Amino acid sequence: MRTKAHIPTFNYKLLLLGVFLAFVVLFVFRSSFDSSSSSSSSSSSNEKSTILPKVPLDEKEAEDDERSTKCDTPLTCNKIPPSLAKALIHYTTSTITPQQTLKEISVTSKVLDKKSPCNFLVFGLGHDSLMWSSLNHGGRTIFVEEDESWIEQIQRRFPMLESYHVTYDSKVNQADNLMDVGKGPECTAVGDPRYSMCQLALKGLPSEVYDIKWDLIMVDAPTGYHDEAPGRMSAIYTAGMMARNKEEGETDVFVHDVNRVVEDNFSKAFLCEGYMKKQQGRLRHFNIPSHRDGSHRPFCPE
Template structure:
């Protein structure tokens, strides 16, 4: 068993490093192409603005122009080939870490594929864990926000990774209240589409930071709160709120929502009920991926479509 765990751990490290290296290569390629296009554009612009005689076949560019072009090339060589400090920090951290992220290789790959298509984007994560630096890096150039119930843990992570954006959240429902909240969620106040900040539904989280309600999230991951024993804060409200944020987006938008630990009763039942089985695109291990369209198109779209 120990040898198996060690093999899985190193396999996970190799996958993470492979994903990050591929991302870095893509980033550098795009940057170099963009720089080349800009340089060509600048040269063309100068040719248009400067008298033709300076660029004729019988004369060479002025020394000042040559020096300026050489400086631009040198500056690009110095800056374009460097990876951002956050990417370097992430590579070093996961290469030297002995802690395995909470999700498996295959589970991580589900979200990584969506991020590859949508990033840079707005990514909201319920939970702050050992995989948070990875998610923020895979969404390089976008905004990744983490919501965490443990203030002490937030402070620990901020000291180690000050670039991560995280906020403290208080959950007022427990796992042992799930059955009652499931009944509540069937009422008209919970199926009405709107901003969860102003919702009358008991399942809606209303104490989140204002920016969480104001941003239109492209991806949402529910991997918190704790949820693994009866008296612990449950994920019922986080799942419901994620689904309502997705439905309340502008017309035509789609939101990818991921729920982890669906092997547990609450995550299984609430993700099917409030993110809807017909919106589910994939399940890998303990992770489910839903794609929820906007419900603000004026049609009489049901809260959950009927599975045919």
């Protein structure tokens, strides 16, 4: 009885399974056909096809950040970007603190809060670099550094930071002579620093540094605490010239360690006391307007 009763049930189930499999095959075939037709139609409507480039390993985090900030759902809108999460973890667990004080950092942070995402150039690569890049989230932050081995060390830890090596020909013990040179007409003429005749202008920076119109520039390098060190004379001068040479708008320039003679004198002379907005501790903030907007401004305001 059980065997005879089981046979029709088995056949019935087999029949259902066959119908289901046929439906699946038909569905897959139709989906493939529709996808092929859609692809063919899309190709014919575009004269040129676009091949997406491979994303370099150090750009993957930026891509993740972009995806995490898209507001597809309330959850993705409220999710912290991976780069900011890494910065929080790093500074929470690190025993090394940035060289600038909280009050000094707050001066630049307030400007970034208004202008970011923006273009931010930093002379110097240090323990605070991840912080500056994170505070300018969504913008472009570039670091230029004199020590190649230090760049390699930082890049291994934070590959998302964009940094370049730069060399300096000057020395701190040449500062007095360079101050006199900077007063000449070749140094007060506004133009692209890479083509300048002024001895103070940095001409060997990466092309990106010259081509980008900077919203903020921080001068916290190169080394300047002994006579044989490169000093920040050229960095300060070049930062001021980049700001003046911008086609329009203003550039916020920050100089750290103004308690030292070179940083004090050169920031006043080439960024101009008349453009100084604030000094907090060892940090000075200057706001320099474009000198190419037809206003015929003097090198420093009277």
